[in-house]
Amino acid sequence: MKISGRPTTEGSRGIKQKKEKLKNFLKEKGFKSTRQRDLIASEFLEMGEHVTAEELYREISKKYTDIGYTTVYRTLKLLNQSGLAAERVFADNLTRYEPLSAEDHHDHLICMKCGSITEFQDLRIERLQERVADEFGFVAVSHKMELYGYCRKCKDNA
Amino acid sequence: MKISGRPTTEGSRGIKQKKEKLKNFLKEKGFKSTRQRDLIASEFLEMGEHVTAEELYREISKKYTDIGYTTVYRTLKLLNQSGLAAERVFADNLTRYEPLSAEDHHDHLICMKCGSITEFQDLRIERLQERVADEFGFVAVSHKMELYGYCRKCKDNA
C-alpha cells in the first residue's frame, strides 16, 4: 500500500511541468492563456491540498486583489478538464480539488472530528472492485471510496 | 458476495415492524406520532429505492394533497436519525434515502448512462478497508464506496 500521510506539496519542477501541460491543454482547446489562469494554477498547485474554490480564492485574494471568485471557480473546472486536478465531494458536500499526477489514483480516510483528509491506495481493494463490477456485467470507469472515522490524534484525546 | 440486483421491496411484515420501530423512536425522543409521519414512512418503505425527498413528495402528493414537501423532508431526516433510513449522496449531488435493515451494509454500482443503482456487498473489501484504517491508526466508523461505469444494458447498446 502506498502511504502519503499528508498530500505532498509539489516541488517546483513538477509545478512547471504541470503549468506547461495546462498551456498545451488551453491551446489545444482554443482557449486562451491569461495572467489569472496562470496565477490561479500556480497557487493551486503550491497548496497541494484538498481545497475548495472558496479557500483557494481567499488565499489568492491576499496576493492579488483583482482576481475574482468566479475566475478561480472557472479555472478549477478547467484544471479538472485538463486532467491536472480532480474534483471531489466528501460528506460535507463541498467541492474540493486536488492536484492530480498522471497515474496516482487514491482514496481517502476522513476524520470526522478534525476533518483531516489522508490519502491511501490499495491495489488489493482495486482488484476486488474490478471483480465485483465484472460479476454484475458492469464496466467500471471510476470509483469513489472514503473511510470515515477518527484519526490517530482524535481517537486518542477523545 | 451478496447480490441484490435491485433493491427489494419489503414484504408488509417488515414494514409493520419498521413502523413500530419508528413509533418507539419517536416516543423515546419525546416526539409525536402523526398521521403525516405515518403515511410518509409507509410510502417510503414501500418504494424501497434510493429516492430523493422530491421524488417521495411527488409520489405522496398523488394520494394526499395536504402533505407538504417540508414534512416529507423532515420525516426523511427523522427516519435517518432513527436508523430506519440511510442518507446517501451520489455523483449527481442529490440526497437520496433508502430503507435500512439492521445489518445490511452495502455499496453501490452506478450506471453513468441510465443512472441505475445496483447494490452489492463484499466482505473481502470490507476486511481490507478495516486493515487500511488500522495501518493509519485510524478508527473507521463508516465508509462509502461507489463504482461508476456502465451497466450490462448500457454498455451493450452503446
Add this chain to the structure above:
DNA sequence: AAGGAAATTGAAATTCATTTTCAATTAGAC
C-alpha cells in the same frame, strides 16, 4: 505593429436543493 473576432474576466444575478421561519394546528400528557 495595428485591427478585429472571439475568449475571458469579475461583479452581480440566478439557480436549485436544502434548511429555517413562523403562525396555525394537532398530539397526547395530565
Add this chain to the structure above:
DNA sequence: GTCTAATTGAAAATGAATTTCAATTTCCTT
C-alpha cells in the same frame, strides 16, 4: 376536556454552484 409543547406547511432564507453580461484582454490575421 385542557393545556403545553411539538408539528405542520407555505413561504422565505440559505448557501454553494453556475450563469449572465458589459467591459476587457488575448492572440490570430494582416
